[in-house]
Amino acid sequence: MSSFPSSRGRPRDPRSHAAIIDATARLLVEVGYAATSIGAVAARAGVGKDTIYRRWPGKPELVFEAVFTTTDDAPAPDTGTLAGDLTVLLQGLVDEFHAPAAAVALPGLLADFAADPELKARIRGDFLGPSKERLLVVFERALLRGEIAAETPVDLVLDTLAGAVFFHVGLVGEHPAPQLAGLLASVVAKGIEVR
Numbered sequence: 001m002s003s004f005p006s007s008r009g010r011p012r013d014p015r016s017h018a019a020i021i022d023a024t025a026r027l028l029v030e031v032g033y034a035a036t037s038i039g040a041v042a043a044r045a046g047v048g049k050d051t052i053y054r055r056w057p058g059k060p061e062l063v064f065e066a067v068f069t070t071t072d073d074a075p076a077p078d079t080g081t082l083a084g085d086l087t088v089l090l091q092g093l094v095d096e097f098h099a100p101a102a103a104v105a106l107p108g109l110l111a112d113f114a115a116d117p118e119l120k121a122r123i124r125g126d127f128l129g130p131s132k133e134r135l136l137v138v139f140e141r142a143l144l145r146g147e148i149a150a151e152t153p154v155d156l157v158l159d160t161l162a163g164a165v166f167f168h169v170g171l172v173g174e175h176p177a178p179q180l181a182g183l184l185a186s187v188v189a190k191g192i193e194v195r
Contacts, residue, residue: 019045020052024066025101033063033108060112060119067105068096069131076137082147082193085138086185090161094176097169106170132158152192161188 023044027036038059042049056062077088096102113120132155139154164184168174177183 016047021066028101028104033105063105067101076134082142083185083189087182090181090184093165094181148192
């Protein structure tokens with residue numbers, strides 16, 4: 001997933017981007033969300049604060065990208081079945097939410113989102129929108145295979161899947177069982193299959 005739209009000027013160095021993302025994730029685990037600052041990330045990554053602010057409007061967007069978009073670059077899975085594809089997608093979400101940096105970042109991010117509707121809209125548009133487009137491919141294939149009906153509320157299904165993982169792993173803090181992704185995928189696929 002790409003970061004926020006770039007401004008004009010010198011081309012970005014992908015090594016700097018990777019160093020910033022890595023520094024952010026490490027700092028979150030070491031010092032927590034509240035103590036992770038743009039200045040601390042810049043120092044750890046070996047870049048100036050301006051370099052970070054050219055890429056991200058603020059700490060919440062940087063943290064969100066560093067922690068919750070690690071699986072977004074993978075192509076949409078194509079296992080041949082909706083349940084199989086959903087299992088692959090859900091396993092990525094489970095892994096992402098179960099990572100130490102995610103557990104530390106989540107409460108702070110939720111508080112920031114609640115306090116700033118514009119931030120929530122930016123995250124939804126710049127990060128979640130492209131991710132959702134990638135996931136729609138899975139449902140389009142399932143429709144073509146005859147597994148689901150054309151009127152399946154795909155947005156609601158996606159929210160249900162992400163919400164189940166978020167609640168189970170992110171909020172409740174349960175250690176995910178190895179079969180969690182497969183079980184969730186099976187339940188949802190069974191619930192929306194053509195009968």
